[in-house]
Amino acid sequence: MKTNMPLSKPIRxxxxxxxxxxxxxxxxxxxxxxxxxxxxxxxxxxNVDKNVIIFPANYIGLLKDFVIAxxxxxxxxxxxAAEKGGYLVxxxxxxxxxxxxxxxxxxxxxxxxxxxxxxxxNKLIEMLFMLYRQFHEDISELPWNPxxxxxxxxxxxxxxxxxxxxxxxxxxxxxxxxxxxxxxxPRRYFVLDKSMFYARDLYLAKxxxxxxxxxVINIPQMKKFDHLEVKEMLTTRWTHTAWYxxxxxxxxxxEIMERYLRIDWNGEISLDYFADLYKSGVNMTxxxxxxxxxxDWFIWEKPKHLLNALDKSEAYEREALTRIFGDLIxxxxxxxxx
Amino acid sequence: xxxxxxxxxxxxxxxxxxxxxYKEALAYAGQAILLEPKNTAGYTLRAAIKSEMGExxxxxxxxxxxxxxxxxxxDALSKKALALYQLEQYVPAxxxxxxxxxxxxxxxxxxxxxxxxxxxxxxxxxxxxxxxKSLELEIILDIKEESRHVRK
Numbered sequence: 001m002k003t004n005m006p007l008s009k010p011i012r013x014x015x016x017x018x019x020x021x022x023x024x025x026x027x028x029x030x031x032x033x034x035x036x037x038x039x040x041x042x043x044x045x046x047n048v049d050k051n052v053i054i055f056p057a058n059y060i061g062l063l064k065d066f067v068i069a070x071x072x073x074x075x076x077x078x079x080x081a082a083e084k085g086g087y088l089v090x091x092x093x094x095x096x097x098x099x100x101x102x103x104x105x106x107x108x109x110x111x112x113x114x115x116x117x118x119x120x121x122n123k124l125i126e127m128l129f130m131l132y133r134q135f136h137e138d139i140s141e142l143p144w145n146p147x148x149x150x151x152x153x154x155x156x157x158x159x160x161x162x163x164x165x166x167x168x169x170x171x172x173x174x175x176x177x178x179x180x181x182x183x184x185x186p187r188r189y190f191v192l193d194k195s196m197f198y199a200r201d202l203y204l205a206k207x208x209x210x211x212x213x214x215x216v217i218n219i220p221q222m223k224k225f226d227h228l229e230v231k232e233m234l235t236t237r238w239t240h241t242a243w244y245x246x247x248x249x250x251x252x253x254x255e256i257m258e259r260y261l262r263i264d265w266n267g268e269i270s271l272d273y274f275a276d277l278y279k280s281g282v283n284m285t286x287x288x289x290x291x292x293x294x295x296d297w298f299i300w301e302k303p304k305h306l307l308n309a310l311d312k313s314e315a316y317e318r319e320a321l322t323r324i325f326g327d328l329i330x331x332x333x334x335x336x337x338x
Numbered sequence: 339x340x341x342x343x344x345x346x347x348x349x350x351x352x353x354x355x356x357x358x359x360y361k362e363a364l365a366y367a368g369q370a371i372l373l374e375p376k377n378t379a380g381y382t383l384r385a386a387i388k389s390e391m392g393e394x395x396x397x398x399x400x401x402x403x404x405x406x407x408x409x410x411x412x413d414a415l416s417k418k419a420l421a422l423y424q425l426e427q428y429v430p431a432x433x434x435x436x437x438x439x440x441x442x443x444x445x446x447x448x449x450x451x452x453x454x455x456x457x458x459x460x461x462x463x464x465x466x467x468x469x470x471k472s473l474e475l476e477i478i479l480d481i482k483e484e485s486r487h488v489r490k
């Protein structure tokens with residue numbers, strides 16, 4: 001482990017175990033502009049020669065430890081899958097992009113008919129790939145979140161209160177995400193996206209139920225959550241809001257999560273254990289994709305394929321738009337000319 | 339009141355430290371100390387730079403220079419605790435962290451170091467209290483940071 005920052009004992013032990021198991025080295029990096037959830041740049045996914053966990057510079061204590069624990073667990077899942085020869089990621093190619101964007105377009109047309117205020121054509125065109133990418137991003141990340149959180153919760157008791165705070169914070173952020181786009185994107189996609197987060201929060205609320213929000217109630221901003229358990233908090237949040245529609249779909253997604261995540265969260269650290277976690281994540285991802293009828297939107301490929309696809313994403317978008325609109329699409333409507 | 343040359347050097351040193359340009363940071367902190375040898379901030383900043391460079395014993399020495407000028411300088415105690423922890427001198431690190439939080443109960447970092455040192459010295463119940471206090475302060479800072487981003 002390469003770091004010059006203080007770390008609590010359990011987290012040092014956890015990193016050491018991960019390094020031993022994967023026969024690798026983990027570098028910890030503090031950066032002011034880092035994402036609050038931290039970032040993992042790993043040798044299994046990217047063209048890099050070392051694993052780096054980056055976390056926000058203002059996280060100095062247990063918040064930092066939790067971000068590291070989460071990213072370290074994610075590294076174990078990826079690393080174990082790679083060691084066992086089966087690490088694939090959710091990727092896309094021109095054909096899958098076309099299918100996804102075409103479906104979004106057809107759904108958007110249905111929505112537009114019912115709207116008083118129509119979306120300008122250029123905005124509608126712009127929205128297709130943006131929404132496709134949003135779902136790609138969410139489906140690539142979201143299923144691993146409950147897996148990593150549940151594992152950390154069960155293995156690192158010392159971080160539970162920190163974890164509860166982060167979960168409440170993340171849940172709020174994910175709930176608010178895209179709310180400014182509510183009137184623009186087809187309702188079906190708005191609801192489906194929210195439902196995924198609803199299901200994740202409810203799953204975590206059920207899986208990590210035993211800690212109350214102490215001691216954070218001493219913080220004025222958290223006072224309103226006094227005496228609420230995290231389950232109650234997350235449930236209340238989702239069922240008393242404008243996203244109530246998400247509940248119908250979200251309950252089904254929650255059922256999917258529960259079906260695919262029947263896991264002994266306290267399992268001993270081993271490559272087989274983490275490779276199994278990876279398999280559960282893949283199966284759950286596929287089930288969620290199928291539930292959202294997006295089966296032909298994405299493909300499982302080697303990480304290199306995804307890096308290449310991300311590089312070529314503008315070209316894929318252009319190609320899909322030309323296939324959907326034919327001669328009707330003018331080049332200036334396509335990214336780069338907008 | 340116009341900003342002194344030493345204060346300007348300290349700002350530059352801080353800026354280089356943030357950019358992880360330690361050599362430059364060290365040079366400016368050194369200049370500031372030369373200009374104002376009684377300014378405790380110069381020594382603690384140099385201690386922070388040295389800690390980042392992994393020169394923990396030198397960091398402790400700088401903190402001691404600051405504490406010789408002002409024994410109640412909380413920032414120096416906090417940074418000294420951190421450097422001593424890195425040197426695995428948990429008992430003196432704990433003493434420095436404890437004194438730091440006594441002088442400034444809102445130092446999240448000092449509470450955290452105190453927690454780690456208590457854990458290392460087998461006092462896990464006390465460690466839990468220190469961690470809880472550190473977390474509480476960190477969350478307050480995080481909430482403030484979030485609202486700053488929202489306002490932007």
